[in-house]
Amino acid sequence: APVVVAIDGPSGSGKSTVSRAVAARLGLSFLDTGAMYRAMTWWMLANDVDVDDTDAVAIACAKPVIVSGTDADGPTITVDGQDVAVPIRGPEVTAKVSAVAAVPQVRTRLVELQRGCAEVAQRGIVAEGRDMGTVVFPGATAKVFLTASEAARAERRAAELRAKGVDEATIAAMAADLVRRDAADSSRATAPLSQAADAVLVDTSDLTLEQVVDTIVELVER
Ligand code: ADP
Ligand code: CDP
Numbered sequence: 001a002p003v004v005v006a007i008d009g010p011s012g013s014g015k016s017t018v019s020r021a022v023a024a025r026l027g028l029s030f031l032d033t034g035a036m037y038r039a040m041t042w043w044m045l046a047n048d049v050d051v052d053d054t055d056a057v058a059i060a061c062a063k064p065v066i067v068s069g070t071d072a073d074g075p076t077i078t079v080d081g082q083d084v085a086v087p088i089r090g091p092e093v094t095a096k097v098s099a100v101a102a103v104p105q106v107r108t109r110l111v112e113l114q115r116g117c118a119e120v121a122q123r124g125i126v127a128e129g130r131d132m133g134t135v136v137f138p139g140a141t142a143k144v145f146l147t148a149s150e151a152a153r154a155e156r157r158a159a160e161l162r163a164k165g166v167d168e169a170t171i172a173a174m175a176a177d178l179v180r181r182d183a184a185d186s187s188r189a190t191a192p193l194s195q196a197a198d199a200v201l202v203d204t205s206d207l208t209l210e211q212v213v214d215t216i217v218e219l220v221e222r
Contacts, residue, residue, distance in 0.1 A: 003028060003124030004139075005220055006132035009146035010182045010193060012153030014204045014212060018146065019128040021213045023072035026220060029121035030072035033129035033136070034097075036110050038088035039066045039079050041100040051096045058105040066110070070117055070125065091170070094177060098184040101130075107190055111136050130185055133196035142220045143199035146212070152205040154178060 005028070007019050016032055023030035043064040044051050051057060069076030077085055087093065100106055114136050118125045127136065133143035148156075154175040161171045185193040195201060200219060204212050 001139075001141075002118070002121065003141045003220070004118055004137045005124070005126040005216070006137045006140035006143045006196070006199070007126065007128040007146060007216075008130055008132050008134070008144070008193065008195070008199070010153065010185070011178045012157045013146040013148045014156070014209070015128040015146055017209060018204075018212050018216065019126045020072050020075070021209065022216050022220070023126040025213065025217055026124075026126075028072065028123055029070035029117070029125040030075055031068060031070050031114060031117050031125055031127040032075060032077075033110070033114055033127060033132065035075075035077045035085075035088060036066055036068060036113065037101040037106070038093050038097050039077050039084055040064065040106055040110065041093045041097045042084050042088050043079050044100060045092060045096065051099055054103055057100055057103045061100075061103065061106045061109055066113060068113070068117055070121060072126075091174070091177075094174070094181075098181050098188075102184070102188040102190065104190045130193040131191040133199045134194060135191045138196075142216070143196050144216055144219065145195040145199040145201050147201065147203050148205040150179065 005022065007015050009015050020030050040061060041051065044057060044060060049056055049060045064079050067078045077088065114127065118127065133140060157174060157178060158171045161174060202212060202215055
């Protein structure tokens with residue numbers, strides 16, 4: 001069976017960075033499922049869908065064509081052929097993505113796309129998100145639940161934003177949003193963020209990126 005490495009955890013725990021590095025080391029594809037929920041949200045906002053109207057989102061979510069490029073050296077994301085890698089990281093999408101991701105029809109559609117990506121991956125895939133180990137790939141080769149203290153996660157996000165030249169008021173607002181989003185993601189009815197029973201917990205608070213990557217590569221290879 002093809003290798004599937006499932007990595008879940010809260011915002012800022014290091015999922016994207018670590019998963020990409022693990023995929024590159026092992027020669028596997030890489031899938032950022034959060035980017036797909038962000039792309040869906042971006043399309044809703046661009047098309048004036050009221051994202052707080054669950055029924056409207058449930059109907060509209062069938063429309064956009066979302067394509068994830070799964071090369072670990074340069075992942076891509078398009079909606080109806082348009083490159084949305086930059087706008088999906090903006091504050092407007094970040095503020096609304098948890099609401100869109102809580103709609104069951106959205107999840108059904110994106111889970112199908114995610115499994116399709118795994119099926120066509122040449123040598124296997126490292127998939128990261130909130131429900132990789134619990135819902136999307138219950139039979140994964142290896143499952144990891146990444147955590148870090150809230151302070152560490154907020155500080156990492158802040159460092160990223162500071163490096164981009166973002167002002168301190170916006171950074172503080174994004175930190176508050178991170179706490180709100182984790183609570184929303186953990187408490188929703190459908191596929192809440194949670195550690196799969198057979199996932200290995202890795203607390204990255206006091207580890208270097210290198211140490212985390214080594215730990216996961218060892219897990220996959222054993
Ligand atoms: P997530 O996908 O979980 O939201 P990201 O990978 O986007 O997390 O962000 C994590 C940030 O923290 C990156 O900027 C990464 O370089 C940094 N970081 C610092 N130390 C670590 C560590 N030990 N493990 C993972 N990420 C770390
Ligand atoms: O990188 P960050 O932690 O900021 O978020 P992300 O991984 O890009 O995910 C954005 C949002 O998408 C999350 O807050 C969840 O609401 C949703 N999501 C989800 O519901 N299920 C997934 N498998 C991945 C993301």
